[in-house]
Amino acid sequence: MSNVYPVIKINPNDDVVIARTHIEAGTLLPTEGITVLNEVPEGHKVALYNIAVGAPVKRYGQIIGFATQPIRAGEHIHMHNLGMGDFTRNYAFGEDTVTLPKPERIDTFMGIKRQDGRVATRNFIGILTTVNCSATVARAIEDHYKKVGLDDYPNVDGIVALPQSFGCAIGFDSEAMIVMRRTLSGYARHVNFAGVLIIGLGCESNQIKDLMQVEGLEEGSSLHTLTIQETGGTQKTISKGIAVIDGMLTQANKVKREAVPVSEIILALECGGSDSYSGISANPVLGYAADKIVQQGGTAILSETSEIYGAEHLLTRRAISEKVGKKLIARFDWWEDYCKRTKSEMNNNPSAGNKAGGLTTVLEKSLGGIAKGGTSNLVEVYEYAEPVTAKGLVFMDTPGYDPIAVTGQIAGGANLLCFTTGRGSAFGSKPTPCLKMATNNTLWNRQREDMDMNCGDVVEGKETIAEAGERLYIMILEMASGRKTKSEQFGYGSLEFVPWNIGSIM
Incomplete structure (x- = not known):
């Protein structure tokens, strides 16, 4: 140095x-x-x-x-x-759209093809809960498989319980219930789950039958439901849940990996524990790799609405139409109303760690954070946990808090996640693998056990963004092909499932 x-x-x-x-x-x-x-x-x-x-x-x-x-x-x-201060931002819808050159070749990774044509990067069986009251049962079923192991099912990545903290005392047609159902159904359908068991208590606001009906879910060989009250209690539900999952394991184990195009990647872009180097190294490096995935016909999901505040005009200028650009601005209108309801402010960011790392205002943080989106056109805007169907760079409306943002992206269909950090976030997600990127050499040397990639040499001028971006792109394809990330090795992901609770709890 x-x-x-x-x-x-x-x-x-x-x-x-x-x-x-x-x-x-x-x-x-x-x-x-x-x-x-x-x-x-x-x-x-x-x-x-x-x-x-x-x-x-x-x-x-x-x-x-x-x-x-x-x-x-x-x-x-x-x-x-x-x-902070007020200033006019020129949205100039679509004025900075670009045409990415066609790739010289079609790149591939070793993915898992599902019967419906979608491609998975992992092969889990999931246990979801409609309410906190069934969380202990879900965790007990997961613990059973941790004890007995899955040696007879080498192609199954694990049995993962994703209990939640809410699910009751919210209105049937409330905004909070709509978001909760959408999030749970996104996970129930997630391509990285070979099978899912949904467990409820039986008397909660978030009834399984309503969830299934409203979201168009149907029970079958890969989707099962149980309620503790109907089954007869805690131990009976645990035992029945184990039997249900035992019945799904043989089929889940039959998968094999095969070469599939990069166009099947849906990559979530996230940053947490940001510092002043985030917008100089890791975020633009991730943006470079995201552009390559988009160029290959894949999808990249940028999110964290509260953390692009003040930089949103850079996205509207890249929107493929005024309609798409206005959809983004509409999300900010919603947030302004949300802040009034909750008596908060959009510029409450940055966090204490962000400030220690050199970030002064949310505007500065946003301008660095938006670099994760590369230079591609903005093709669509989604609400929290909505199914992402478009190809290209899209935006999903989420808070800036990492677990909530990532939960929404995964519910939307992300089958891979890249997470940049300058302060040293300890994070992982399931069923979607998470690759963590350090923005600086000090962090890399201090917390290498949690970091998959170091971008610190970009700060020191020893590596270009393009060089690091090419290196990251290869790592993303390796992750997609089954290579375990640091967070997977530590077992992160079960406790990081945090659906966004946007409404009143009565």
Whole structure:
């Protein structure tokens, strides 16, 4: 690091540079012609010019906030002198759409073809619950298979219980119930499940029969339901649940992997525990790989509505139509109403960890986060947990909180997940495998046991975004073909199922 120039300038129009490493006061930056006036932590911002109170400050060539006090050239910019403010964003629907070149070849991975033609990347049997009251039974069934093992079924990746915390005391036709049913049905249909058992208590608001009817689910050889009250109690339901899953295992084990095109990939894009390097290294690297998947005819799902706030105009400009662009803006209108109802604010972000990593405002965080979406056109916008059917880059409306966002993406059909982090998130998901990417070398060296890929050399100028993106693309295809990720090795995924509860609990 000592031989690396201490700062990065991302865009020629920027008012700041980013510290590659901790910078002491008095350090000369000869390229910029300024002296750093005070101590600057790694990842934080240094002013390039004198900035007056109220003047906008740019990073990525975009406004990230406004000076709350006079800022001198060479001064550290952070919470003490930069804040939010209102400014006009030009949505310019469709003005920046592009045509990606056709791929030179059709790439493939080793996937699992289902009878309906969809392609899986994993082969689990799932246990879902309609209500928290049946969570213990679901977990007990999963524990049974952890004890006895699945040695006789080597092609089954596991039996996974995904209990939830709600499911009752919400209205039959309420917004919360609609979202819950949509989420559960998305998991019940998920291509990475060879079979699913849904367990209820029997008297909850979220009745199994209503879920099945409203969402068009039908019981059969790969979808079964049980209720504790009808079955006769806890132990009887556990025993019957084990018998049901035993009956699904033989068929589930018959799968084999075969070469399938990358167009079958539905890749969820997520970031958590972000830092100032996220928008410099891991996020644009993921965006590069996402573009390659889209170019191959696949799908990439960008989400976290509250974390593209202030950068949404960059997506509307890439929308394939004004209709698609306005669908995105409509989600922000919904969020503004949601914030009024809950007495909260869209700019409550960044989190404490984000701030420690150098992010000052949600605008700055959003501009870095949106880089995960690459440069492809925005072809569709979905509500939370809606089935994703379009090919290309799409947006799904979710909160920024990682487990809730990822749960929605998986319910929508994502069969792979890439997760960038600058602070060191410990996260994984089931039934969709999760590949975690470190934004900087410090994190990689500290928490390598949780990280699948390091993008820190991009920050240090030792690797280009394209080089790292090609490396990531290969890793994604390996993950899709069955290679276990770090989070899978640790067993993450059961406790990270967190459906979005958007309504009142009565």
